[in-house]
Every structure is written in structure tokens, then in C-alpha cells.
Ligand SMILES: Nc1ncnc2c1ncn2[C@@H]1O[C@H](COP(=O)(O)OP(=O)(O)O)[C@@H](O)[C@H]1O
């Protein structure tokens with residue numbers, strides 16, 4: 001399967017998190033790099049986008065020869081890249097998990113403000129599943145969620161842009177880590193205990209990639225999301241205290257348990 005995302009030099013989020021997740025879930029990982037970040041547990045020290053032609057060329061190389069069973073998108077950076085990727089995934093016969101990455105855990109911008117409209121009107125309509133966190137919901141729809149009740153309103157506002165499913169991540173609330181998956185008719189609440197662990201760098205990337213890996217294996221969206229939630233919860237529980245700030249989750253936790 002294929003990730004279209006930015007590189008995280010610290011190895012906890014972005015392309016690196018995605019490829020590790022795909023391996024851990026038994027799939028073949030491929031990548032289209034959209035941007036390179038200088039990043040560690042303390043924050044993002046620099047970010048450089050690739051030319052949009054380089055993004056298109058990587059995508060075509062992979063899809064035209066090897067083929068894909070599922071696509072995941074992450075950090076896209078600019079409106080130009082968002083629009084190119086939206087067109088590419090809309091023209092690919094595979095489910096697409098769109099993680100509308102806006103800001104890093106440290107508050108560093110990973111998407112230009114001028115790209116928000118393209119995310120709303122071009123990228124979200126091409127998604128099989130859109131996986132915003134609560135900050136991204138607020139940025140994209142104006143809906144501010146402060147409790148589980150608000151997550152339904154958030155999901156409706158995201159679905160209005162056209163993805164088949166919305167997975168609203170409640171990781172930034174307090175209490176249990178609760179996510180809501182809905183297509184506007186079915187509702188699935190995914191709940192796990194909150195791990196008192198600050199090493200949560202890469203949780204969103206990991207969850208979205210795990211959903212895509214399960215879709216690639218032929219699971220339905222609700223089955224894929226349930227399995228992905230279980231995987232990310234284990235990875236958070238086993239998180240690494242690396243660096244002086246927010247460390248990464250442990251993508252290999254299942255291998256270590258075995
Ligand atoms: N401390 C935690 N303990 C358990 N699960 C968590 C914790 N923090 C986040 N999660 C879960 O991790 C996944 C990613 O959510 P979130 O951290 O909100 O996304 P993002 O990384 O995009 O900000 C969600 O399933 C969320 O419920």
C-alpha cells in the first residue's frame with residue numbers, strides 16, 4: 001500500500017511512521033514523499049516541500065507499475081500539492097484514507113493556511129475515510145469540540161465535505177481516548193483507556209496508516225478502524241522515551257510482545 005506524506009527525520013511520524021505501521025500489519029509499504037522535515041522530539045526545526053512534479057512522478061511510478069490496494073495521505077504542505085494529490089487519488093481505484101494533517105503535536109504548521117480550502121473542496125471529497133483530530137476539525141469546519149457530545153456535530157460537518165466516512169479522533173480530550181467513526185447512518189464509538197504516556201508523537205499518522213493497511217487486506221471500513229485502534233493503542237502503551245520532548249510510539253510493539 002501507499003503513503004503520500006512528509007518525512008519526519010526523527011522517525012516517529014510522517015512517512016517513517018506509515019512505513020513501519022504497514023510492515024507491522026503485514027503489508028508492503030511504498031511512499032510518495034511530499035516534503036522533508038527536520039524534526040525531533042522537541043519540534044519541527046525546518047520543512048521543505050518537493051516540487052509538485054516530483055510528487056506526481058513518484059505516484060505514477062508506483063501506481064502504474066506496482067499497483068495499490070489502499071492509499072493514505074498525510075502532510076501535504078501547500079495548496080498545489082493538495083490539489084495534485086486529490087486528483088491522483090480520485091483517479092485511483094483503491095480506498096483512500098485522508099489524514100488532513102494541519103499542525104504537529106508541538107504546534108508547528110505542516111499545512112499552509114492557503115491550502116485549507118483545497119483540503120475542504122478537493123481532498124476530503126476524494127476520501128474513503130477522513131481522520132481529522134479535534135484541532136483539524138476546528139480548522140476545517142469551525143466546529144469546536146470539548147466533549148464526546150460535540151464529536152457527532154464534528155463528524156456531520158466533516159461528512160458535509162464529501163468523504164464516505166469520518167473518523168473523528170478524540171485523543172486531545174481528557175478521560176478515555178474515544179474516537180467516532182460514522183458514514184452518517186452507522187455510528188461506531190471506539191474507546192480505549194487513556195495511557196498516561198506523553199510519548200504520543202505519530203499517533204495520528206500511525207492510526208491512519210493502520211486503517212489503510214487493514215483496508216488493503218480487504219477488511220470493511222468499520223473492521224479496519226477497529227483493528228487499527230487496537231494497534232495504535234498498543235503502540236502508545238509501549239511508547240519510547242526518546243529525546244528530550246515528546247517521544248514516538250512503538251510501531252514494533254507486537255514483535256516485542258512475541
Ligand atoms: N494518551 C493516549 N492514550 C490512548 N490513546 C490515545 C492517547 N492519545 C491519543 N490516543 C489515540 O490515538 C489516536 C490518534 O489520535 P490523536 O492523538 O487525537 O491524533 P493526532 O496525532 O492526529 O493528533 C486516536 O485513536 C486517539 O484516541
Ligand SMILES: Cc1ncc(COP(=O)(O)O)c(N)n1
Pocket residue numbers: 005006007008013014015037039074075101103104105110200201202203204205206
Ligand atoms: C512529517 C510529519 N507528518 C505528520 C506529522 C503529525 O504527527 P502526528 O501523527 O503526531 O499528528 C508530523 N509531526 N510530521
